[in-house]
Amino acid sequence: MTFTYSVSPQDWLGIAPIVVLVLMVLLTMSVDLLLPHAGKRSKHSGPANFAVLPIVALVGVLLALAVTIALFFIEHPASAFNNMIGSDNGTLYAYLIILIAGGLGVLLSPAYLKRLNLVHQGEYYALMLLAMTGMLLMAGATNFAIVFVGLEIFSLALYILCSFIDQRPTSQEAGMKYFLLSSFASAFLLYGISLIYAATGHTSFIDIQSFVATHSHGHAPLLLLTGMALLTVGFAFKVSAVPFQSWTPDVYQGAPAPVTAFMSIGTKVAALLAFVRVFGFMLSSVQNDWMPVVWGIAVLTIVAGNLMALGQSNIKRMLAYSSIAHGGYLLIGIVVSGAGQRHIGASAILFYLSCYLFMNIGAFGVISLLERRDNSGYELAELRGLWYRNPWLAGLLAFFLLALAGFPPMVGFAGKYYLFYAALVGGHPELLIIGILASVLGIYYYLRFIATMFMEGREGIRGTGRGESYGTARPEVPVTPTRRPIRNAVPAASSVTAVAERPLPTKVTSPVIRTSEPEPTRELEWMSWLALGIAALGTLVVGIILPFWLPTIQQAAQQLMR
Template sequence: MTFTYQVQPGDWAGVAPLVVLAVLALVVMLVDLLLPHAGARSKHTGPANFAVLPIVALLGVVGAIVATSILFAYGPQKQVFNHMISADSGTLVAYLIILSAGLLGILLSPAYLKRLGVVHQGEYYALLLFAILGMMLLAGSTSFLTVFIGLEMFSLALYILCSFIEQRKASQEAGMKYFLLSSFASAFLLYGIALIYAATGSTTFNGVSQFVTKFVQDNHTHYIVTLTSSPTPVLLLVALGLLSVGFAFKVSAVPFQAWTPDVYQGAPAPVTAFMSVGTKVAALIAFVRIFGFVLLPIQSDWMPVIEALSILTIIAGNLMALAQSNIKRMLAYSSIAHGGYLLIGVVVGGTQGATAILLYLASYLFMNIGAFGVISVLERLDNSGYEADELRGLWYRRPVLAGLLAFFLLSLAGFPPMAGFWGKYYIFYTALVGGHPELLIIGIVASILGIYYYLRFTATMFMEPGDVVESGELARISVPAPLPTRTSRGTTSATAVAERPAETKVVATNPAGEKVVVETPAGKLVGFTWLGLGLAALGTLTAGIVLALWFSSLQQAAQLLFK
């Protein structure tokens, strides 16, 4: 058996955004080698300039956005590279959402990395670009082979990014937990892909769709009845179950959500902001493309399972968020609940479900990254700064940050006219017209319940004056649990970090007796952060309205997700 495929110019045009990102990721690593270091070159030093590398990374993301926009107007709008990747309008919308999440994640990073003294910038930004590349590859996949490649590409990058702050044990723990549990879920997904091939004889979405359609046409009785007469449907059903587990893990659906709060809390805040959106976009687009289009003819067999996952995720996510006093963990459980809302689109399937998912993700992008962006400004090296007690009276100390955080929380709660309201409106409307009023009722009740924990943190910032007075960017750096040092007599001692001027470095001694930088001033780099927060606020305010006006075009784009 021989296989010959001739690559056409249209194939390269269809993957132009991916090529741009791959090239710039390599350029980032080369620039990192050429930049002068702060001291003698070693594995513990990095470039003294914290602005050059994020600018190069931003050029890569902006270049990919430009390439994606050009594809909207002049692209092939078809599957390329022998039906492995799609370049249709729906995929390009997903690309733009992922690239926007990456853009905001990069903008939030420079000040954060310098303030925490993280010197390995080249690896950080290269891994971010490769994570974006993997997410786009997964979102554009029209073959199960590229689904697995894209999934592993962004997962491997995120494993390292989650554990990037080597001085923080919580960060190391987050990376290890994500690695172990994600690898377990990837094994389920890969085994499901193997069974899909065994059942249908194809790994492309077109081939699997043709098999399923023909099978349904040849069997007029219910699908389950044929299980005793043919081994193929058994393999297909088992494959669907395994695929559901793999995608449910990436979406943080209950009961596969256990990793989410710990990973979100321990990972660097800009990484959490990016992965909380990018991972959902990539996984859900692949999820709805496979289940909502390819396997739509046998919807009656997989829909009850996905609907149960959606209901459990909505209810459990909101209930667990109620008990949180740490806003980062609260947003993690909130993210789980939003994943449950998004699964409604998968349950409905087809163009309606895909349209609602795209609109919800485009709205969720800005408000969720904005909330984590504010947390990145407040977060300290010891992973503190965002407990309810530490947020008390934030309005009196840092009114701009408090106002922005409240704005993003209210949008996540679904208050009009912000993006969160429009996203929930269309996803619940889709549940109603798709014949699932029970999902509409459960979603509305859970959303009302969710308003409480968003407003609770807002009230804490505005209505409860705190005891701390801050002035300047890092006028007060508090380390509640100072890093201990062991003396020759076996006792421990620690130096408390108190009021310091904004330009002073904070140095502590780790258990090995080495001096480490705890936090350093970000200086002019805070301009990157404020630009990111400003774009997130602007998107939160306008995205829902703009997408509502563009709704018919969005429907057409969603319809092309499987053409």
């Protein structure tokens, strides 16, 4: 059998956002080579300017966004490269979410890298763009080969980004843990793909869908059933679903805050789009075999995620368990898509992800301004009285936490409303009830941090000193003007002096306190504040305006498998 295929310009048009990101990766690395370095150039040095490379990376993201938006209005095929990757409206909508998350992550990075003195900027921003590229590939994949390629591209980039702070043991631990556990998940996914190929003889979603509908007779054969089980494990790991969530709190806590903000959104979008394509569309004819398993994982993830978040005193870990719970809510859309309402389920997932994007990145953006070099600054005790030290940061963090809790009129309420409505329409009122009860439970741990910032710790609050991050107070330590501490004090009334003391100088200058922390970087923090402003605006606008466009979103979701 021979196979001949020629690439057309329409194929390149369909993946234009991905092409733009790949070209910008090369440009970012080239600019990094040309920028002047401070001092002698070596593997431990980097460009002295911390603003050029993020601007180059941000331009790449904006260009990819512009191309994606243009594709909504330009006639182009719904799939490209022999139906291996989709370019329909549903895929383009997912592209927008990933690119906005990546752009906000880039904006949060310059001040963070400067404050922690991380000089390898070229690698950092190139890896961010590569991670976005892999996520776009996986989100648009309509062939198992592209699913695995996209998964490996963004996973390899995130392994390095999570362990990017080489002076921080928790960052190294986060990268290693994510690498080891993600490798196991990738192996499960690849083995499941191979078994499905052995059972059907195809890797294309459309061909597998036709084969299963013709030969399954309502139930999958054993080989296909085993492949489906292995795929469930692989996708559940990327969504941080219970019982495959153990990596999430440690990785979220140890990774740099801007990386955590970006990956908490991007990995979910990529994995859930592939998840809903495979189970909600491709394997819809054998839904009775996989739906009880996904239903159980969804319920377990919702309940366990909220329960484990209750006792957290570290806001990064609390948001990690919150992310697990939100992943469980999103799995409701997968269950609904398999219950004969696949377009409603897919549109609910897309809308909820667009809501989750702004409020979650906003919360981690505030943390990026609070985080110190030793990975502290955001414990519950350290956030006490933040309102009195920095009301802007406290107000923004409270705003995003209330949105995550689901208070109207912010996006959290609109996203949950549409997702629970989809569960009701899809014939799963029990998921609606469980979701509402879990959301009420989740309000407690969000309000706990808000109450600590606003209602505690007003006494003894002192502004930040040199070398500390925004809004974080250290205990006051008296500083003496002497060069070394006095071990044995001599009574003033004693007339006998054993050792002559050198008198102190008459004019004492203020001592220079040297710490291992770099000085705060105010000149780059406008980028972080811009990202927080965009996230806050999106948290309001998406929750108030976008619900009026839900029919359009549903129509876009209906094209996911065309």
